[in-house]
Amino acid sequence: MVAHNPPHDSSVFPDPVYKDTVLGPLFDGARDHFASDFQRIDRAHLIMLCEQGILSQSQASQIAAALQAIETEIDPATLTYTGEVEDFFFLIEKELKARLGADLGGRLHTARSRNDIDHTLFKLQLRRRITSLLGQVLDLIDSAIIKADAQKETLIVAYTHGQPAQPTSFAHYLSAMIEVLLRDAKRLFDALATVNLSPMGAAAITTSGFDIDRHRMAELLGFDAPLRNSYGCIAAIDYVSGTYGALELLFLHLGRPIQDFQFWSSFEVGQLYVPNALVQISSIMPQKRNPVPIEHMRLLASQTFGRARAMIEIMHNTPFTDMNDSEGETQAFGYQAFATASRVIALMTSFVSAIRINEDRVAENIRKSCITITELADDLVRNEGLSFREAHEIAAHVAKTIVAQNGDLVTDGYAPFCKVFADSTGRETAMDAKRFATVVSAAHFVAVRDRFGGPGETAIADAITSYQDDLAALRAALAKANNDAAQADILLQTKFNALLGASA
Structure with missing residues (x-):
């Protein structure tokens, strides 16, 4: 051989x-x-x-x-x-x-390894970044709640498929945004709970033959507890994917109202007024008011989404073990997502506080689009005994007539309504002109939709109270997380100082 x-x-x-x-x-x-x-x-x-x-x-x-x-x-x-x-x-x-x-x-x-040290380092960094971002997200939610509370009676045109659909209140729109933000904040808290489990004491893979105290290490570093399985401490990266998954969803969701704000602020729609402090001018066209902060929010939200998604892609199809794919350079790459995330949230918080609805343009758009006509159909079902399909056909005919003549449904709609009602039913309507004007008004449309989750006065007030309660609970949870970390730092410094004193 x-x-x-x-x-x-x-x-x-x-x-x-x-x-x-x-x-x-x-x-x-x-x-x-x-x-x-x-x-x-x-x-x-x-x-x-x-x-x-x-x-x-x-x-x-x-x-x-x-x-x-x-x-x-x-x-x-x-x-x-x-x-x-x-x-x-x-x-x-x-x-x-x-x-x-x-x-x-x-x-x-x-009784330790670079393996458990590394993942502990990464978790300490992520914990700090998550709690910081959570503070900003909660401030954004607070800003939106304050705006919604002040805009309960402010009407807007709600769009579906890019077309005017129904009137609602700005508070109702913001409430939908707030609910998503609250759910996104809770996903970040869930990610934080996974991050806040200590890997220390796992050593390379299997813990140690020395009589170490993993719970004490967790306490000194401000973790909630040790992560139990030592193999998982150095192999599981769900604390990374969970964090960036939550971040990805947050900015996917934020991108949607940002798109609406862009559309609403266009000249043709014009229902959103962006104040001068958030508007830039054209270098050549004197008439231009460019609300470019919206574009920057969209851009930065997309960058954040892309970086968060990339973090998850980096983890894809990697072995279930300690390896460099999930370690130093990958972690540093992910921090860029937090940096752009912070910029978006800060800008959006300021933006939401500053914007206002152009009520004249809203009224004009409601007039031109006949978007209150659904309530006419509903009222005919309730008070004239028609089926909804028959009522829908009558209402549709009225809307087409008013739009064709560029009229106003409230002031011009009663005569065509009476005619199509009589032609369709063979009888006269019991609805007089005054009631017709009320039924097809935008304020009435919103007021009668005072159901759980709707834009009516009681429903929206109850919703805002619930959001305030949810926000207070999340603020308390964040304060506890920050306080626990601060107290752990004090404990660590005290015990270390005791060792220093013993060496003197």
Whole structure:
């Protein structure tokens, strides 16, 4: 049998191209995004090892002092990747060994791996970004509720298939938007609940033979609890896909009212007035009022949607294990989605507060489109005993007649109505001209639709109260999440300071 010996390898790590294309960018990403969370994890792990007796008080105190010195002496922002060590983690370990010696400096890494450290870093970052964005989303909801409450009697034309359909109130339209936003906010809270489970203690895959306390690590880092299965801690990426799935849906949904705002503000429709502070002029056409913030909202919403979708695509068809596809560079790519998301939400919050309905244009569009005619058909069913199909045909004939003569249904519709009613039924209508004018008015149309979920006065007031209650509950949940994280930071600092004091 012939022995096959490996060829002599005189290469030295890192290969310069690998250094420039992979290791350097990864180091930069860790430096820019994760340096402070590396410190939190190191501190928490050190405290836990000491409390569990895996490190002595003396050992833990010396390591704490060295960590403090590294944090004081080395500004991560000034670091550049040299290739002397593999990554940011090994740089910190190298610094520890330089201060404490190889034996003591290497003990901090007992019972952990870069695998559980990495996913903990990613979760700490996502938790911060989700809670920040949630605060903005709740502010947008609040802005929309305030606007809706003030616009309960303001009429608009509601469109279906791009055509005038029925009158409703601006409050009713905004309420539909608010309900979607509330559901989207709850999806972000669901994503946060998955993010807020600690991977620490999973080590590489299977936890550790050391008597570690995973619950204590979770507490010190502000997580709700440890994620139970250690394989899942380093392999499951549903915390990433859940987060960006929720983000994707939020901006898919926001894009739809943004499109409406663009349409409503067009010259031909003109039912939405955008104030001068949010309008740009043409460089050549003096008459132009361009509400370009709407276009920027649409653009940025699409960018956010695309980046969130890309995050999910990156995870597609990857093995169920710890691997780089879901790690540093992918995480940094996803943060761009949060950056554009924040810009959209901030702009939309300001926009919703500033806009108003052009009531004259709404009245004119209602007049030209005869969109109250459905209520005439309904009234004929209720008060003339007709079937809806017969009433619908009578109402349709009246609407066609008024539109053809560019008339006003309220003032011009009664005579053609009386004629088509008599021709269709063989009798005279019991409805007089005054009642006809009321039945086909936009205000009446909205007022009689005072059903659960409708635009009527009681229905919309009840809806707004429920939204205020939902918003208050979500604000309380967000405040608790932020407070829990802040209290964990205080606990971590207190315990770390105790170790520092013991080394003095």
